[in-house]
Amino acid sequence: MASIAAAVPSTVHDPERPAAALASAVGDGSEPVGDAVPAHGLPDYLQRTYRWAYLDRRMLYWLDRPAVVSAILWGNAGRLMDAAASCFDSGQHVLQAAAVYGDFSLRLASRLGRHGRLEVLDAAPLQVANLRRKLRGHGNVSARVHDLRRPLARRYDGVCCFFLLHEVPAEMRRCIVNNLLAVVAPGGKVVFVDYHRPRAGHPLRWPMQWVFNRFEPFAASLLGQDLTTLAGERPDFEWQRTLFFGGMYQLVVARSNASNAPKHSQEVFASV
Structure with a gap:
């Protein structure tokens, strides 16, 4: 997913303009611009x-609207975005793994406040450029190109x-999850929000199966997977999972512990 509703400038409409040029054109000045596709x-x-x-760029114009994002998530977008943002505190330095259509980055940046910092990484220069355009003027946000399969040096x-x-x-997935866990400071947390296998009898179970088969070919393999298993043996993290909308969505929090004492996973259900 990726960004916020606003009129898209003419640079986005030109299908012949390369993504790298768009990135250079719409940088917000908070960091070097002109990101090209990584080497x-x-x-x-x-x-x-x-x-x-x-x-x-033509699809970006249509997909990057809150109404579209809300429809894709069956009216749960705002609820899930707010639940994720609420896991963080004002003044924190937070990494967002991949750009998100709709206003998620704005919500998260607002949660962190002017003394906080949001850094967004995405493998696609077009998505980085679009995010910079949307959040131009927000001094606590930066975005850059990075493939999350590769390790990160910052904390x-x-x-x-x-x-x-x-x-x-x-x-x-295991590589990405472990790269994200590796950069969180002691006492910090990694928050995952994603699809989950809905409860038996959920009215959207089969419609979503069609959507996955048609548009999201990797999603089915995630539905029944315990995200904690992607991290391997990590006694330095405590895990908690909350399910939403009849189990169709999950919010998983991995909290870093100061000690290496083993912690048990917890699961709670949010109201439908």
């Missing part, structure tokens, strides 16, 4: 499976991964 290239799965959603008070894992092949 190692865009992830193959992104180019093959999600080009239409994240690498096409953060918290990390938020909002509907990313279902979009990457199953064999890549």
Whole structure:
């Protein structure tokens, strides 16, 4: 997913303009602009499976609207975004793993306040450019190109991964999850929000199966997977999962502990 509702400038409408040029044109001045595709290239799965959603400027114009994001999540977008943002505190330095359509980054940046800092990473230069455009003027936000399969050198008070894992092949999830866990400071947390297998009899169970088969080929493998297993043996983290909307969505918090004492996972159900 990726960004906020606003009129998209003419630079986005030109299908012939390269993404790198767009990134240079709409940088917000908070960091160097002109990001090109990384030397190692865009992830193959992104180019093959999600080009239409994240690498096409014409689709970006239609998808990057709160109403569209809300429809995709069956009216739960605002609720899930607020639940994720509420896991962090004012003044914290937080990493957002991948750009998100709609106003999620704005909500998270507002939660962190002017003394906090939000850094957004995405493998697609077009998404980085679009996020900079949307949040131009917000001095506590920066965005840059980075493939999350690669390690990060910085440390953060918290990390938020909002509907990313279902979009990457199953064999890549462990690498991404462990890279995110590796950068959180002691006492900090990593927050994952994503799809989950809905309870038996859920009226949207089969419609969503069709959606996954048609548009989200990697999602089905995530539905029954315990996210804690992606981290391997990590006694330095305590895990808690909250389910939403009849189990269709999950919010998983991995909290870093000062000690290495083993912690048990917890699960709670939010009201439908």
